[in-house]
Structure formats: structure tokens, C-alpha cells
Amino acid sequence: MxxxxxxxxxxxxxxxxxxxxxxxxxxxxxxxxxxxxxxxxxxxxxxxxxxxxxxxxxxxxxxxxxxxxxxxxxxxxxxxxxxxxxxxxxxxxxxxxxxxxxxxxxxxxxxxxxxxxxxxxxxxxxxxxxxxxxxxxxxxxxxxxxxxxxxxxxxxxxxxxxxxxxxxxxxYQPHEVYFFDSSDEVLVSDRRWVFAGRSTLDTVLISLMMEGPSTVLAPAVDNELPPEARFVGLEDGVYQFTGLGGLSEAERTRFAARLVWTLAMANVPGPYQVLGDGAPLLENTPKLTTDDVAEFNPKASSVSTLYALTDGSVQQISGGGAEPVTGDAGHVGNITSVDIASPDKIAAVQRRADGSSALMGGTLDGELTEILSGKSITRPSFEHEPSAVWAVVDAKKIVRVVRSATGGYAITEVDSSGLEDIDGDISVFRLSRTGVRAAMIIDGRVFTAVISRPEAGERKITNVQEVAPHISGQALSLDWQPDGSILVGTSAAETPIWRVEQDGSALSSLPSGNISAPVVAVAASSQTIYLTDGRAVLQLSAAGGDSSFWREVPGLQGVRSAPVVSH
Missing domain, CATH: 3.10.450 (Nuclear Transport Factor 2; Chain: A,)
Incomplete structure (x- = not known):
């Protein structure tokens, strides 16, 4: 009892x-x-x-x-x-x-x-x-x-x-177990905590991978192994599996990618000799390395460019200077928020004369086309594939916009029934780099969720969790970092910016000595963290180091802007 x-x-x-x-x-x-x-x-x-x-x-x-x-x-x-x-x-x-x-x-x-x-x-x-x-x-x-x-x-x-x-x-130590998203194109991390005293980390991680994704992540990823698939052990340096005979070549390659990157990211040394039903997992590849599945590298850093939204227009920051982009986004004005996907896709929200907002889409060097309008629209957020972008209209309705090959736009409303029990307006909504997770601010509280696909073309917000409740009511801005953690800017003078692990297991305040709250915008590349506080745009090395002071961004000194990192 x-x-x-x-x-x-x-x-x-x-x-x-x-x-x-x-x-x-x-x-x-x-x-x-x-x-x-x-x-x-x-x-x-x-x-x-x-x-x-x-x-x-x-x-x-x-x-x-x-x-x-x-x-x-x-x-x-x-x-x-x-x-x-x-x-x-x-x-x-x-x-x-x-x-x-x-x-x-x-x-x-x-x-x-x-x-x-x-x-x-x-x-x-x-x-x-x-x-x-x-x-x-x-x-x-x-x-x-x-x-x-x-x-x-x-x-x-x-x-x-x-x-x-x-x-x-x-x-205990955190490790990542990998699964493919529902499109079978992108590896998605599933964070697990493993006792540090074990000497068999590799077999533990493989066993967790074979068991399948965690209950939170499961609706958003594909676990295409047949039910008879088994990990039968590590013998003489060889990882042995059975029950893989029914997998196609593409499925075996994806399984190899999951296995190799799960081990490699845990610093288990390769190459990895893997047998499936007594034969090499991949034909003519007796030993696997990360080079064999490099196209699925979950930590591959795309070329990130720093932009800034200044006085309603988009500027590119390079060489210590700021220049307006050549397309409409650099000249039309009244842009209130923007997201940019490499190499040139842009989604922006423009304020109209009557106070309403319009979601616009296009390219950095071309025209912006109006997609939809509303009383308010959150900053847009691109999926992993930049043909699709999300936004929240009128603080409640989450929409997904897909651009067709002919240039037209298809708008669908996302099933957000998973948010019904949460009171408040959505002020910020950001998709993760994989497009599988979402982070949002609702009345100053930070939530995460996963994106499932009930049917073709449909999307659903599911498994919503509040993270970082310590800063509940104070959150103003957020964005994902390339490593999967979340930056959160707040109105708190003593702790204006935080880092939150994607599973909510850790929350840490970043250096704040010369930040003047509130922090109204945040962004991050793999090398640098950016924010806009009450006075300027500041930057700090993502690697940390001895300096705890944020510096003004070259090209934006003395300018009130919002940093935007392309992805």
C-alpha cells in the first residue's frame, strides 16, 4: 500500500x-x-x-x-x-x-x-x-x-x-537516441538519461533504440523496424541483429544511420562492425563509419547568416556592416517579424495602416506576396523544408502554409486541440530545426510540444508540456539553438535570459551582467547567441569562455533591431 x-x-x-x-x-x-x-x-x-x-x-x-x-x-x-x-x-x-x-x-x-x-x-x-x-x-x-x-x-x-x-x-549523463521523422528524411534526437557507472553504454543505447521512441516523441517519428527485429548482442566487437531480412535497402540505410549516429554522438569509438541476420547490415560495407551516413548527420551545421530587422526592413549583417536585402523585404517597411531559411526563402509579417497584420512570403531578392491576414500574426517559423511555414493568427489559430511548385499557397489549420486546457494567448511560436518539435510562449509561460501527422497533409500539436516553470509569467521571447536547447528572453532584471533543455530537465541562467531587461528577441547560430535587450542588439559566444559580458553586434551598434539567424 x-x-x-x-x-x-x-x-x-x-x-x-x-x-x-x-x-x-x-x-x-x-x-x-x-x-x-x-x-x-x-x-x-x-x-x-x-x-x-x-x-x-x-x-x-x-x-x-x-x-x-x-x-x-x-x-x-x-x-x-x-x-x-x-x-x-x-x-x-x-x-x-x-x-x-x-x-x-x-x-x-x-x-x-x-x-x-x-x-x-x-x-x-x-x-x-x-x-x-x-x-x-x-x-x-x-x-x-x-x-x-x-x-x-x-x-x-x-x-x-x-x-x-x-x-x-x-x-547520470544525458545521451541522444535517434529516430527518423515521419518523412524519413531527418534524424530526430530522443534524449535519455543513463547511469554513468555502466561500462556497457553502447549496448544500453542500442537497446533503447530498439525499444522505440519515448512516449512523448513517438507520435512524431517513424520506427520502421519489423516487430521481430532483435539486438542479440556485442560479440568480439561485432554488433549483431536478427529479424532485419524484410527491410529494403533504403530502410537498412536509415537503420544504419540511426545506429551509427546514436553511437557516435555518445563518443563510442568507431568504425562499427554490424551484422544483420549474419550478413553486413549494408552490402559491401563490413564496417560502418559516420562517413557512410554523412547525409543524415543530425548535428550538421547549415550555413547561417545573420540578418536584422531594423525600422521595419530586413538587413544582412556582414563584414561589420549592415545592408538592406535587395528584395521587397529590404525596402517596403512596416515589417514586424521575419524568418529566413537558407538560401533565400523569407516569410514576414507586415503591419497594415489599419493596425491589422499580413503574412507575406517570397525570396530575399524578390517580391513579397500576401498569403493571409489577421488582427495579429506571430513571427513565422519555417519547417525543415522551407516550402512550409507556420504562424499563429489572432493568438489562437495555428496555420501551416505550403508553397507549391507553381508559386501558389495552400493554407491549412493545424489541429491545436492539445492546447485546449491551457488558458491564454500564444505570443511566440517556433518550430525546431527538424520541424518535429515546437516551443511556444502562452501568457508568459514556456511550453514544448511535438508535431504529429494524423493523415497526409495534416498536422497536430500533441504531448504539450510546460518547461521552465521557474520563469512562468516572465517569458517574452524564445528560439531554438542548433543543439536542440531553447533560449528564453524574459522581463526579469536579475535573470533576463535562460537556456532550457528540450526535455525540460535543466534550466540555467545565462550571463546577464550588462543586459538591460526586457529581452524582447533572441536568436542563435552554432557559434553565437544574440539578443535584443532594452537598449541594443548584443552577442555572446555560444561556447562560453571567460567573458560574461555581452558585446554589441558590429554593424548594429546603437541601433534598435531584432536579430534573425537563417537556418
Whole structure:
């Protein structure tokens, strides 16, 4: 019987400025459930155990610390339990992540028995396979302890694991497992948290890949492996699979791309020898490298050009100077927002004389054509393929516009029923670089979602999650970074700009020493982060470094502009 409560918070809570920057979760069922027939090597035994003579409250805190170690079915944590309790405790039921654990002794405790009230602010939940889900709530539980042969041991506790974020940071690391989007053209990352003490990272990641995408990402990606496909192990340096005989050459190539990039991005050294049903996975390629699937590189950096929206017109920034683009966008004026896709596609919103807005489309060196109008239109956002662009009309209706080969536009309304339970207007809407995820600001709160395709030509907003609740009500601007994280500009003077991991597992404030809030626009290339604060356009190296001060952008000094990075 459970003896804990998880209460929803009326006010959003989060990781805070010191949030996890490296590690935040673990698979709910610890060692990954593996679709294979071989037996994985046993993890190294841990020597961690209860300290003799430890006081009850300190021993209970030690228990929550070692609960972050999942090896050998939580053997280290079970050593803190009475034998009877150890047999009945099920750590796999759930894994909650809390900011910290508070303990208070309950009335009626004696020298032989003590009861503690355990409480913490829940910031996330870890699902099967190490996928992180942000949550906001209060964890409350009762834990009983008694003396066993002169030592305190835990005699009653709820099922499941509760972990402080500091232990997750110390014990776990994030890795990316890759799947193709629904068009089978773009690799999409699925972030998982894996125990850092494992020596078999490669087989764990492959097993997670074979299990399929996380529940959040699943509606938006393709998992085209046949149900009989199995990873049967690593033997003499060879990764062996069965059940792949029915795959076409193109499907085998895509599977190879998923496998190679999952391993390569985890720094598992190649080349990779892979057999499918006893033969090389790709014909005439006994060993695979990233060169063999280079066209699917998920981190390939496209040529990014910096533009600026200044006084209602678009300028290109280069060589320390700013020049208007040659087409309409550089001269018509009254442009309020813009998105640019390499090499020359542009979508812009123009303010009309009557105060309404028009969505325009075209090229940087050509004419802009009106597509639709409304009382308000958010900044447009291109899909991975720049023939399609999205925007939000009148703060509620999300539309997708596709340009045909003949130059016409087809407008469809996106199914946004997944947002029905969220009150407020959408002020910012941005698609990720893959087009599979979306980030949005609704009444100052930051949400992410995935884009599914129920039928051909249809799109649906699904699996909406609030991330970064710590800055709830303060968010003004956001955009995706090339690494998949999200930049968020706010109205807060002390913390005007934040970085949020795409799964909501970490939130960190960026240097803000010379930023003057509010931050009304943000953008990023692989090398540089840009923002517009209350005075100017500023830039900071994306790699960090010793400098914590933002510098004005050459060519835009003293000019009020919004930075735009093409993608």
C-alpha cells in the first residue's frame, strides 16, 4: 500500500537557476529492458552501504543518496532496509525527481522506532528508458525506521524511487537516441538519461533504440523496424541483429544511420562492425563509419547568416556592416517579424495602416506576396523544408502554409486541440530545426510540444508540456539553438535570459551582467547567441569562455533591431 501523496502545486515550481546542467534522470526500470537474447555483463559491484552506528535521520538521508545507483536491482539502497522490507520494496514503480528532500520526525518516536515525514518539491518524473518529463507538485510520504541488531534500518517506505537533483547530476549523463521523422528524411534526437557507472553504454543505447521512441516523441517519428527485429548482442566487437531480412535497402540505410549516429554522438569509438541476420547490415560495407551516413548527420551545421530587422526592413549583417536585402523585404517597411531559411526563402509579417497584420512570403531578392491576414500574426517559423511555414493568427489559430511548385499557397489549420486546457494567448511560436518539435510562449509561460501527422497533409500539436516553470509569467521571447536547447528572453532584471533543455530537465541562467531587461528577441547560430535587450542588439559566444559580458553586434551598434539567424 502506498503511503505517499503527490500533490499538484497551484504555483509552478522548477529547477531554478542552479538547475542540472549535465545529468538529471535514469530509466524508470533501471537497467534498460533489452530486446535481445544475450545476457549483458554484470555491472561492477558497489561497496556503498550503511555506516555503522549512523543516526536514523542521517542514515535515511544516506539511503536517498544511494537510491541514485540502480545497479544490481538497487542493491546499495536495499542494504539500508530491513530484510523483510527489502524483499517487498519495488523501486521500479516510479522515479520522481525532487529539488531536495526534507525530513521531520513524527510524534510517538522511541529509541527503537522512529517515523519520518518526508517532503520535497517534485520537478520531474523519469519514464521507462530514461526519458524525462517535467512535473510540478509536492511529494509527501511517511517512512518508518526501527532498530535491527543495534542499527537503524528502514522498515516501511513507499514503492518507487525519489531522487534529489544533485544526485542525478552526480550519477547520470544525458545521451541522444535517434529516430527518423515521419518523412524519413531527418534524424530526430530522443534524449535519455543513463547511469554513468555502466561500462556497457553502447549496448544500453542500442537497446533503447530498439525499444522505440519515448512516449512523448513517438507520435512524431517513424520506427520502421519489423516487430521481430532483435539486438542479440556485442560479440568480439561485432554488433549483431536478427529479424532485419524484410527491410529494403533504403530502410537498412536509415537503420544504419540511426545506429551509427546514436553511437557516435555518445563518443563510442568507431568504425562499427554490424551484422544483420549474419550478413553486413549494408552490402559491401563490413564496417560502418559516420562517413557512410554523412547525409543524415543530425548535428550538421547549415550555413547561417545573420540578418536584422531594423525600422521595419530586413538587413544582412556582414563584414561589420549592415545592408538592406535587395528584395521587397529590404525596402517596403512596416515589417514586424521575419524568418529566413537558407538560401533565400523569407516569410514576414507586415503591419497594415489599419493596425491589422499580413503574412507575406517570397525570396530575399524578390517580391513579397500576401498569403493571409489577421488582427495579429506571430513571427513565422519555417519547417525543415522551407516550402512550409507556420504562424499563429489572432493568438489562437495555428496555420501551416505550403508553397507549391507553381508559386501558389495552400493554407491549412493545424489541429491545436492539445492546447485546449491551457488558458491564454500564444505570443511566440517556433518550430525546431527538424520541424518535429515546437516551443511556444502562452501568457508568459514556456511550453514544448511535438508535431504529429494524423493523415497526409495534416498536422497536430500533441504531448504539450510546460518547461521552465521557474520563469512562468516572465517569458517574452524564445528560439531554438542548433543543439536542440531553447533560449528564453524574459522581463526579469536579475535573470533576463535562460537556456532550457528540450526535455525540460535543466534550466540555467545565462550571463546577464550588462543586459538591460526586457529581452524582447533572441536568436542563435552554432557559434553565437544574440539578443535584443532594452537598449541594443548584443552577442555572446555560444561556447562560453571567460567573458560574461555581452558585446554589441558590429554593424548594429546603437541601433534598435531584432536579430534573425537563417537556418
Amino acid at each position: 502506498k503511503n505517499y501523496r503527490l500533490l499538484a502545486l497551484p504555483i509552478a515550481l522548477s529547477l531554478g537557476a542552479g538547475g542540472l546542467s549535465a545529468c538529471t534522470s535514469l530509466p524508470r526500470n533501471t537497467d534498460a529492458q533489452v530486446l535481445r537474447t544475450f545476457v549483458a555483463p554484470s555491472p561492477e559491484e558497489t561497496a556503498i552501504g550503511p555506516e555503522p552506528g549512523r543516526e536514523a535521520d542521517l542514515l535515511l538521508r544516506d539511503f536517498y543518496t544511494v537510491a541514485a545507483i540502480p545497479t544490481q536491482n538497487f542493491q546499495a539502497a536495499r542494504a539500508f532496509l530491513t530484510p523483510e522490507t527489502s524483499k517487498g520494496w519495488d523501486p521500479r514503480e516510479s522515479t520522481l525527481v525532487v529539488d531536495r528532500i526534507d525530513l521531520n520526525t513524527q510524534p510517538g518516536s522511541t529509541a527503537e522506532k522512529r517515523t519520518f515525514a518526508v517532503r520535497g518539491t517534485v520537478i520531474g518524473r523519469l519514464a521507462s528508458g530514461g526519458a524525462y518529463h517535467p512535473e510540478n507538485g509536492v511529494y509527501e510520504a511517511t517512512v518508518e525506521m526501527r532498530m535491527v541488531d543495534g542499527q537503524w534500518r528502514i522498515s516501511s517506505l513507499p514503492a518507487g524511487v525519489v531522487l534529489e537533483r544533485t544526485e542525478l547530476r552526480n550519477q
